[in-house]
Amino acid sequence: MVKEKEIPLKIEVFSNGEDSDYLIHSKTEIQNILQAICGRSTRAALYYDEGNRFVLTMLIAVSEEGIWVDPPSSQLDSLHILESKKVVFVSSHNHAKVQFVATAPSQATYGKHDAIFLPLPLKLLRLQRRDYYRLATGAIRPLKCVIKPVPDQEHIKHEMTIMDISVGGISLVCQETGIELTPGNIYPNCEIELPEIGTLTATIQVKNTFEVTTRTGKVNRRAGCVFVKPDGKTTMLLQRYVAQMQRQAAALTPKE
Template sequence: MRTKEIPLKIELFSNDEENDYLVSNPKEIVSILQTVVERKSRVALYYNEGNSMVLTLILAAGENGVWVDAASNPLDNRHIERSKRIIFVTTHNQAKVQFIATDVMLGIYEDAPAFSLALPSKLLRLQRRDYYRLVTPDIDALKCIIRPVPGQTHIQHEVTVMDISIGGVALVCEASGIELQPGMVYEHCQIELPEIGKLEASIEVKNAFEITDRNGRVKRRAGCVFVKPDGKTTMLLQRYVAHMQQRQARNTKD
C-alpha cells in the first residue's frame, strides 16, 4: 500500500500549541526514532538559521544518542557541524516529527561519515488536517506562472510547484530562473489545475532556502502563501485537493 508523502517543512507554534504535540518521554522518543530508522524515512536537516537544508537519513537511535547520515557535500557538513541550532523534520506513521539539536559532531558510523548527536529531550509529533499539503508528482508537475514586473504581463516565469494546499504553495526555482525572496508579493500568479480550472491569485514569499538532494543537486525552494484569496480561488483549491485525494485513495487500493 502506498502512503501519502508529507512535505518536510518546519512548523512554527506558540508555546500553547507546541504543548499539544509534545513528546518528552525518552522511551517514546527512542521508539519513534527507531521506527524512522527501520523504515528509512527521509529526513530534512535544516541549518544556517533554517535557511539551508539537506535531505538525509537517521542511521541509528538509542538512549545513548542518534546517528545521522552526513551530506554528500563536505562544505555542507562543515556548516552543519558549526551550527548551534539544527532542526530535523521527518515522518512517523503518517505524522510529521520535528526535533532540534544544538550540538552535532561529524564522525564515522559503519565506515561512512555521519553526525552524532544526543537523544533529543523532546520532539513534536504533528498529525492534524490543517497540515495536509498535496505533494505534486514529478511527472506533469503543476506550474506557477509569475509576472514579476507590475504592468508588464509579457515578462513571466514558469516555476514548478512542489506542493500545494488551500493556504499556499511551495515552489522550486532553478538556478537560471526567478529568485524568489522572502517578503516579496507577486500579483496575478496563475496555476492551471488539471480537470478543475485556472487559479489566479497573489502570493507572498514567506521563506526561501537551498535544498541539496541525495545526489548533490542544489535547488532553491520558496514557501509562499496566498494573499487574501477570494471565494473562487478557495473553491478551486478545495476541489483540486479533494480530487487528488480521491485519486490517491483509488491508486492505493489498486
C-alpha cells in the first residue's frame, strides 16, 4: 500500500485572492477528492473556535449532500463544534493539502455510528507545495523544458531534461553546451509538454545549482527552478499530471 508523506494539518492562510489558483469549484471533483480521503482513511483535523482549537478526526462517508466525520471523544469538544457557525476541515490527498470551510455542522448518525455532518462545500482548497512532493520523471522518456533565453528571438530555443517536477517548480539537467542556468535568472514563456495532459507555458526562475554524482562517478550539474506566479491553468495542468503519475505508481505497487 502506498503511504502518503505526512502533511502538517495546519490551516493555510492567504491574503485576498492569493488562493484563487488552488481552489476547486467542481462539485464532482470535490466529491471525488473527499471520497479518496475517506477510502484511504486519511487523518484529518477539524478546527473550531475561529481556528484556535481543533480535534483530529476521520471521514466516515461522503455523499452529494455532504460528509460524515467521527465525533471527538470529548463531549465538550463536540458541543463546541456543533455550536460553531463555521468549522475548517483540513486533510491531505495525493501529497497535497486539502482544506475547506463548512457551515452549520450538525449532530448525526451514519449506520450505527455517531457522527458530525458537514454540508458539501461549494469550493475546496487543494494546495501542493514543492516541499510536500516532487515527482521524478521517467528515465526512458523524461519530460523536456523548452527555454527561450532571448525574449525578442523566440526561434532560439534550448530543450532541457527535467529530473523532477511539482506544482512549485522543476529540477533541470544542465548541459555542457547551450544555455547556462545561473541562480536569479528568469526565463518567461517556457514550454513543458505533459503527456496525456497538455502543454503548459510558464515563467521559471533559477533558484540554485548543485552537483550530483552518479554511481559510475560521473558528476552532473542540476538547476533547481521555481514557477513564477503560475496562473490557474498552469497549476491545474501540473496538479493533474502529478496526480496521474501517482495513480500509475500506486497501481504498480504490490499490495501488502
